[in-house]
Every structure is written in C-alpha cells, then in structure tokens.
Amino acid sequence: MIVLRDVVQQFGGRIVLEIPELQFVPGKRYGLIGENGSGKTTLIRMLAGTSKPTSGRIEGLEGKKVGYLPQSPYAFSFSVLQNVALALNGHGDAKEIAQKALVAVGMESLMDARGDRLSGGEAQRMALARVLVRAYDVLLLDEPTSSTDVRSMDLIETTLKEYVQKTQCTLIFSTHSPAQALRLADEVLYLEKGRVVEQGLAETLFHSPQDERTKAFLRHWSLNS
Amino acid sequence: MFGADPELRQIIGVTLRMSVLSTLISALIGIPWGVAMGANQFKGKAILSRITNTLMGLPPVVAGLIVFLILSRSGPLGKLSLLYSVPAMVIAQVVLISPIIAGMTSNIVSLRAPSINETCAGIGISGWKRLWLTIKECRIPFVTAVLAGFGRSIAEVGAVQMVGGNIQFKTRVMTTAIMMQTNMGRFELAVALGVVLLIISFVINSLVHRVQEQTQRDRTA
Amino acid sequence: MKRFALLLVCVGLLFSAAACIMEPENKVIQMSTTTSVNDSGLMAYLQPVFEKDSGYSLEITSAGTGAAIEKGRTGDADILLVHSKSQEEAFIGEGFEETRIPFMYNFFVIVGPADDPAGVAGKATAADAFQAIVDSGSPFISRGDESGTNTKEKAIWTSINVDPTGQAWYESTGSGMGATLTVANEKQAYTISDKATFLAHENTLSLLLEETDDMKNTYSVIAISTKRFADTNVEGAQAFIDWLKTDTARKMIAEFGVAEYGEPLFFNMD
Numbered sequence: 001m002i003v004l005r006d007v008v009q010q011f012g013g014r015i016v017l018e019i020p021e022l023q024f025v026p027g028k029r030y031g032l033i034g035e036n037g038s039g040k041t042t043l044i045r046m047l048a049g050t051s052k053p054t055s056g057r058i059e060g061l062e063g064k065k066v067g068y069l070p071q072s073p074y075a076f077s078f079s080v081l082q083n084v085a086l087a088l089n090g091h092g093d094a095k096e097i098a099q100k101a102l103v104a105v106g107m108e109s110l111m112d113a114r115g116d117r118l119s120g121g122e123a124q125r126m127a128l129a130r131v132l133v134r135a136y137d138v139l140l141l142d143e144p145t146s147s148t149d150v151r152s153m154d155l156i157e158t159t160l161k162e163y164v165q166k167t168q169c170t171l172i173f174s175t176h177s178p179a180q181a182l183r184l185a186d187e188v189l190y191l192e193k194g195r196v197v198e199q200g201l202a203e204t205l206f207h208s209p210q211d212e213r214t215k216a217f218l219r220h221w222s223l224n225s
Numbered sequence: 226m227f228g229a230d231p232e233l234r235q236i237i238g239v240t241l242r243m244s245v246l247s248t249l250i251s252a253l254i255g256i257p258w259g260v261a262m263g264a265n266q267f268k269g270k271a272i273l274s275r276i277t278n279t280l281m282g283l284p285p286v287v288a289g290l291i292v293f294l295i296l297s298r299s300g301p302l303g304k305l306s307l308l309y310s311v312p313a314m315v316i317a318q319v320v321l322i323s324p325i326i327a328g329m330t331s332n333i334v335s336l337r338a339p340s341i342n343e344t345c346a347g348i349g350i351s352g353w354k355r356l357w358l359t360i361k362e363c364r365i366p367f368v369t370a371v372l373a374g375f376g377r378s379i380a381e382v383g384a385v386q387m388v389g390g391n392i393q394f395k396t397r398v399m400t401t402a403i404m405m406q407t408n409m410g411r412f413e414l415a416v417a418l419g420v421v422l423l424i425i426s427f428v429i430n431s432l433v434h435r436v437q438e439q440t441q442r443d444r445t446a
Numbered sequence: 447m448k449r450f451a452l453l454l455v456c457v458g459l460l461f462s463a464a465a466c467i468m469e470p471e472n473k474v475i476q477m478s479t480t481t482s483v484n485d486s487g488l489m490a491y492l493q494p495v496f497e498k499d500s501g502y503s504l505e506i507t508s509a510g511t512g513a514a515i516e517k518g519r520t521g522d523a524d525i526l527l528v529h530s531k532s533q534e535e536a537f538i539g540e541g542f543e544e545t546r547i548p549f550m551y552n553f554f555v556i557v558g559p560a561d562d563p564a565g566v567a568g569k570a571t572a573a574d575a576f577q578a579i580v581d582s583g584s585p586f587i588s589r590g591d592e593s594g595t596n597t598k599e600k601a602i603w604t605s606i607n608v609d610p611t612g613q614a615w616y617e618s619t620g621s622g623m624g625a626t627l628t629v630a631n632e633k634q635a636y637t638i639s640d641k642a643t644f645l646a647h648e649n650t651l652s653l654l655l656e657e658t659d660d661m662k663n664t665y666s667v668i669a670i671s672t673k674r675f676a677d678t679n680v681e682g683a684q685a686f687i688d689w690l691k692t693d694t695a696r697k698m699i700a701e702f703g704v705a706e707y708g709e710p711l712f713f714n715m716d
Contacts, residue, residue: 050346068347074340077362086358087348130348140347298632308632309617386621390629393590393611393618405620408509409592410516 001025002047002138002170007056009042009194017042017194019056024170026137031185031202032174034217038191040174041071044142047172067136067169071143073127075115080107083115084130101129104159106152120147128156132163139164141173145180157183178221182206190214232394233414237421240379240398243311247318248375255323255374256367259330264338264359274331280324285317289387292317296388309390314398317384322374329370333363368436376429379422475682477506478515478523480594481622483665484508486642486711488702489527495698500685510622511593518542518668521675525683526668530594532601534666544671544680549690550699550712554598554661557627557644557651558584558636566636566654572661573605575654580608583615585635589626590618594663599638602660627651642703642711665712 002024009017017039024030032040045051046058048068076083084098091097102111105125110118118126124147131139145156161184164171175181181188181202188205190198190213198205198214209215262274294300296308296316307313338359345355360367382400389396391405399418406415483489484506493504507523508514511530515537517523528534538546556566556575564582569575579586588610589596603610610616617635619626623643630637631649640663644653655661667690669683689695696714703711 045343048343048346050343065349067349068343070340070343070347072340073347074337074344074362076358086350089350127344134348298634309629390625391620392629393620395617397620402620405591408513410510410513 002058002060005057005059007046007053007058009039009046009051010054015194017046017053019043019196022196022199024060024172026170027168029164029171029184029186030173031181031188032172032191033176033178033181033188034191039194040191041142042194043191044068044140044172044174045070047138048140061138064137065135066138066140067131067134068140069127069131069142069144071146073124073130075118075123075126077114077116079111080113080115080118080126081111083126084133087130087133097133098129101133102126104132104155104162105129106155121149121152124148125152125156128159132159135167136169138170138172139167141171143174143176146176160184178206178218190217192217233417235394236397236399236402236418239311239396240400243314243318243385243398244375244379246311247315247322247378248371250315251319251322251326251374251378252371254319255326255370256330258323259327259332259370260334260356260360260363262327263331263334264342264356277324277328277331281328283321283324285321285381285383286387288317288320289384292320292384292388308388309392309396311389311396314385314389314396317388318378318381321381321384322378325377326370326374329373330363330367333366333370334359337362365436365440369433372429372433372436376426379425379429472677472679472682473502475502475504475679475686476522476524477504477527477686478517478525479506479508479527480511480514480529481508482593482595482640482643483527483529485624485646486640486703488699488712491702492695492698495694496686496689499692499694500689502682502685504686510591511597512591518670521670521678524670524679525686526670527665528594528668529663529665530597531664532597533592533594534668537668542670542674544669544683545687546666546668547687547690548664548666548715549687550714551662551664552641552712553657554595554638554663555641555644555653556636556638556655556661557630558654559634560650560652562652562654564636569655569658571658572602572638572655576602576608577606579615579636580606580610585615585617585633586610587626587630587633587635587637588616588618589623589637590620591622593623595623595638595640598661598663602638605660623647645707664715 004019004022007017007019008015032043034040042051046053047061048066076086080102081095081098084101085094088094088097099111102108105128107122107125107129110122115123115126124144128144145153148156157180173184185202187199188202189196190205192213198209198211205214206218209218262270262277292313293308295302296305296313297303341359341362342355345351345358350358380400382404385398386401386404389398389401391397391401399422403415403418406412406418479489489506493506497503507517511528511533514528515526515533518526518537519540519542534546537543554572556572558564558566564578564584566575566578569578588599617629619629623639624647626637627639627644627647627649631651641656667687669680669687670678672678672680699712699714700710703709
C-alpha cells in the first residue's frame with residue numbers, strides 16, 4: 001500500500017499540491033483526471049521521486065520497483081531499438097525483448113530510425129515501449145497517449161492492459177480523456193487546484209459524481225465528446 | 226602575399242599554437258564545469274552560476290594583470306620564470322575562456338537535462354550512466370562552445386600583450402603584431418595580419434553555423 | 447520657385463558673411479610627437495606658456511616615431527617633434543618639410559641588473575658596453591619598434607658589426623619604453639632607454655652607463671610645408687620654432703626636471 005500523509009508541494013511560495021491523506025492499493029489501476037495545472041503531474045513526479053514534497057511523507061515505496069513515463073520523455077539520438085534497449089541495461093536478450101515491446105506499440109517499421117527524428121506521437125510510443133520492457137511493482141504514466149493518434153490508441157491501451165494483467169502492478173496514470181480513464185482505471189481521482197476533490201470507482205464517479213466541481217468538469221467533457 | 230615572409234608565418238604559427246592549446250585546456254576545464262552546473266540541481270548552484278557569469282565578462286586586461294602578478298619575479302610563481310612565454314599567454318587565455326565554455330556548456334546541458342533526468346529516473350538509469358548519456362546527447366552543441374572559445378582566444382589582445390610581452394620570434398601573435406605595426410605607422414603589415422585574422426574568424430563562424438544547422442535539423446526532423 | 451531661389455541666395459550670403467568673420471589666420475597648430483617626448487612631461491610644461499605668449503593653441507598627439515612621422519605625410523600634423531636622425535633624414539628626402547631645426551639634446555642611458563654581469567659600468571662608449579653584453583651573452587631587451595631609442599640602439603649594433611636579431615640573448619618587444627623596461631626588469635636584462643622614462647619607471651634596474659658621445663639624443667622640430675596640403679599651418683609652426691629660440695623657452699627647457707631629479711633632462715643646442 002502506498003500512503004501519502006500531509007503532503008504539500010510548493011513552488012515559489014505557491015501551493016501546487018496539498019493532500020492530507022491518500023492511499024493506493026497494490027494491484028489496482030488508478031486514473032488521475034483534471035485540468036492543466038490541477039496537480040496531476042506533480043503528484044506523479046512525487047511518486048516517481050523526481051520531485052520531493054515540501055512537507056509530508058510518502059510511505060510504501062521502499063524497495064519497490066517503480067517505472068515512470070514522464071509527460072515529455074526524451075528521445076535519444078541513437079536508434080529506436082537502442083533507445084528501448086537502454087532500459088534493459090545490458091540484459092542478455094535485450095534486443096529481442098526490445099523488438100517485442102516495439103511491435104506491441106506498433107513501431108516495428110521504425111526500429112532502425114533515429115530516436116531524435118521521430119514525430120511527437122512516435123516518440124511517445126517508443127518511450128512507452130521503453131518503460132514496458134521491464135516488470136515493475138508500480139507503474140506511473142503521465143499522459144501516456146497525449147500525442148498518440150487515434151489509430152494507435154486501441155493498440156496502446158490493449159498493450160497497457162496486458163502489461164498490468166501480467167505483472168499485477170499498481171498502475172497510476174494521468175489523462176486528459178475521461179473516456180480513457182473509464183476504459184483503463186478501476187478507480188478515478190478528480191483533481192482541482194492541487195487537491196483531490198473526489199475519488200471513487202470509475203463507473204460510479206462518472207455516472208453519479210457527488211461534488212459540484214466534479215459535476216462541472218464532467219459536464220464540460222460530455223458536451224465536448 | 227604571406228608565404229614569402231618567414232616572420233609572418235612564425236607569428237601565425239605562435240598564434241595558432243597558443244589558441245589551440247588554450248582552447249583545448251579550457252575545454253577540458255570548462256565542459257565538466259558546465260556539465261556539473263547544467264545537469265543537476267544542487268545547493269550553491271545559483272552562486273556558482275553567478276560567479277561563472279561574472280568570470281564570463283572578466284575584462285581581458287584584468288585577467289592579464291592577475292596572471293602577470295602571479296607569474297612576475299616577485300609573484301608567488303615567479304620561480305617558474307613563465308612570464309613572457311607562450312605558456313604564460315595560454316594561462317591567461319584559460320582564465321578568460323574556460324568560464325565562457327563553461328557558461329555555454331551549462332546552457333546547452335540545461336536545455337536537455339531536465340527531460341533526460343526525468344526519463345532516466347523512470348527507467349532506472351542514474352549516476353554516471355545518466356551523466357554520460359547527457360554528455361553524449363550534447364556533443365554537437367559542445368563543438369559550438371569550443372569553437373566560440375577558439376574564436377575568442379585568437380582575437381584576444383590585452384591579456385596576451387601584458388603576459389606575453391609581444392616578444393619577436395617568441396610571444397608575438399597576430400593581434401599584438403597588428404597593434405605594434407599600427408603604432409609604427411606600418412599599415413600594410415597590420416592590414417595583412419588583419420586579413421588573416423578575418424579569414425580565420427570567418428572559417429570558425431561558418432563551422433559554428435554548420436554545426437548549429439545540423440543540430441536544428443536533428444531536432445525538428 | 448522664385449521665393450525659394452531668394453531664400454537660397456539669402457542663406458548663401460549669410461554663410462559667406464559668417465565665413466568672413468571666422469576666417470582670420472588659423473589659430474590651431476597640430477603637433478605630432480613621440481610617446482617618449484610626451485611621457486617625459488616636457489610638452490605639458492611648455493604648452494601653456496607658449497600658448498599665452500603666442501596666442502596659438504597646440505593640439506598634441508603622440509605615437510611611436512614611425513607613426514608620428516607618418517602624420518607629416520598624411521597631412522595630419524603641422525609640426526613634428528621627434529628624435530630619430532635617420533628617420534628624419536629619410537622623411538626630409540621626400541620633400542614634405544619646410545624647415546628642420548635640431549633644438550635640444552640629452553643622452554640615452556644603458557640600464558641593467560644591479561650586479562652588472564657584463565661589466566657595462568665604466569665603459570668609455572655605448573659601443574664598448576654593447577660589445578661587453580655580446581661577449582658575456584647577457585640578456586638584452588630591445589624595443590624593436592623603430593622608435594628614436596630603437597634607431598639609436600640599432601646604430602650602435604651596426605657600429606660594432608653585430609646583428610643581434612634572432613640571437614638567444616636578444617629579445618625584441620615591439621613596445622614602448624615603459625613596457626620594455628617592465629620586461630627588462632622581470633628578466634633582469636640590459637636595455638637602452640631615455641633617461642626621463644627610466645627615472646620615472648618603477649623597477650630594480652640600475653643606471654650603468656650615461657652621457658657617452660655615442661648615446662647623444664638630438665630632438666628636432668620639423669615644420670611641414672604647404673606643398674602637399676595647402677591648409678597646413680606653416681605660420682603657426684614657424685611661430686613655435688621662433689618661440690623655442692627665445693630666452694624664456696631656453697630657460698624653461700634647461701630647468702625642466704631639475705626639481706624632481708636633481709639634474710636637467712634636456713639640454714639646449716648652442
């Protein structure tokens with residue numbers, strides 16, 4: 001169990017995240033939704049350890065293998081295959097594993113292309129493959145499909161589901177698309193202005209939100225889709 | 226017009242020897258210094274970067290004065306008898322150029338480091354391997370920083386006059402020779418040397434431009 | 447159109463009237479001199495008195511001897527004050543000058559390390575002293591900048607048939623007297639200097655030889671003629687030359703430096 005207690009994150013005196021208490025149950029899939037600047041990325045970065053909270057504690061991550069895909073992952077200037085193999089760090093079958101992972105995200109035709117010459121969507125899929133080549137206890141994905149085109153979306157989501165099934169990891173991901181949260185998550189958290197406004201089972205939260213702010217956000221979404 | 230005059234060739238030779246040597250040493254100092262500043266967040270980073278920026282703007286004659294006082298007979302390193310030699314000029318140049326290379330390197334690295342650091346943290350790469358990857362990703366723009374250092378060192382006059390002494394056949398370089406010839410009213414030689422300097426400057430700028438274009442293409446393609 | 451033409455005529459008249467009022471004789475004399483003369487402070491000492499006596503104003507620029515004489519060729523000077531016989535003679539051969547008057551002299555000095563390893567002190571001539579330096583292989587720093595001092599130094603080398611260029615013990619700085627003395631001091635080497643600059647320069651070198659006949663240093667003024675550049679101020683230059691011959695000027699020159707160094711730095715020509 002991952003537990004956050006009295007976690008506050010400030011940047012330049014401004015509070016960007018404030019969570020009195022929050023728990024993530026092992027093996028469950030969590031989707032974070034909310035507008036830009038609501039604190040999704042900050043929460044994920046704190047769980048990944050790349051941003052230290054100003055105050056408070058995060059427990060339950062000691063000794064856990066944590067995989068993390070940042071919002072704008074870096075594409076190195078060598079081949080796509082080498083980019084993915086990088087995460088395997090000299091593993092004997094690195095090449096075959098990387099190839100398989102790339103096929104799973106629909107990148108089989110681009111394995112020899114240079115990483116830094118990919119389009120935004122291609123680079124994001126490559127980076128996802130790079131994270132998925134290894135088995136983690138906790139997988140953190142910050143908007144993993146924000147640049148992915150619609151044609152690849154099904155493939156990516158299927159690959160993600162299979163990964164979670166196989167590894168039984170805890171998945172915490174953020175998304176701009178409530179529909180994707182509904183498809184991938186067991187539980188959904190709605191964040192606004194650095195606070196978790198509402199948390200619940202995906203179906204329940206979407207069909208009968210309790211908080212006015214959640215209602216307003218979801219109404220906006222249904223109008224748009 | 227130049228090949229015939231052995232003294233002119235000798236002056237160009239000393240100039241290139243001094244510039245290449247000081248650029249190499251400055252790169253060896255400035256690149257690690259800049260990488261350390263650009264790749265990580267650490268305590269005292271703000272003050273280090275302010276010091277670097279100040280040193281980047283260090284007036285050459287001040288650098289010359291400091292090196293002069295250190296190497297002078299009555300200075301702490303006077304025993305080495307380095308004043309008025311090529312090594313003395315190289316030392317002054319390194320004082321001037323390594324902060325410039327460090328500053329440029331730091332800027333180059335800090336453009337990519339946050340993204341590389343996040344990405345590496347996500348797939349369990351840390352420490353030296355992450356640093357090595359960062360340096361590898363920045364290698365092409367590093368060339369720009371080093372060439373800028375070279376351009377600066379070949380054009381330097383105040384500091385090298387002070388610690389080199391413009392001694393014929395020994396420490397006379399193109400810039401100090403131009404100054405001297407102009408003072409003597411011999412404008413033909415001064416202009417000839419000026420043309421050589423301009424050509425070298427043009428070649429360096431063309432190289433920098435090509436490197437930058439190359440990087441641009443890699444990033445946007 | 448007519449009105450415009452009228453306006454033009456009026457403006458034209460106005461300008462010519464102004465030109466008539468401002469025209470009288472040229473009150474500005476451009477003097478080009480060498481850095482060593484300027485550094486000695488002699489001109490700053492003479493200038494206000496001359497300007498008061500004559501009504502002219504002097505604009506003094508200083509550069510190395512080569513560049514100082516070059517200004518006579520390019521029309522940037524009315525009068526030169528220099529001290530390099532061979533270069534002055536070359537210049538005169540080109541026909542730029544109106545008159546050349548040698549008006550004062552002093553002596554170069556040979557300075558070097560206090561322990562004087564070559565034994566320069568007590569030599570009868572500068573030539574003997576230079577020979578002693580060659581024989582002992584002691585380091586010698588040359589200005590190498592074609593200045594009056596450098597010209598004199600080269601004349602002495604020629605007189606003993608030595609070509610020092612490229613010798614291990616000989617270094618040429620291509621710089622002014624002050625910078626060259628700094629180098630000589632750092633290297634504890636010999637050099638030849640004008641006395642005024644040496645006395646004013648802070649160093650540990652010793653004055654080893656002075657006032658030999660072959661170190662006499664003659665200063666001349668050269669008035670530039672109007673042949674090349676018609677607006678050259680020949681009258682002004684002549685006024686300065688005439689003033690140098692007055693008792694006031696001669697007395698001032700003879701007294702210059704006495705208060706500070708206990709001896710004169712310049713001597714009037716007879």
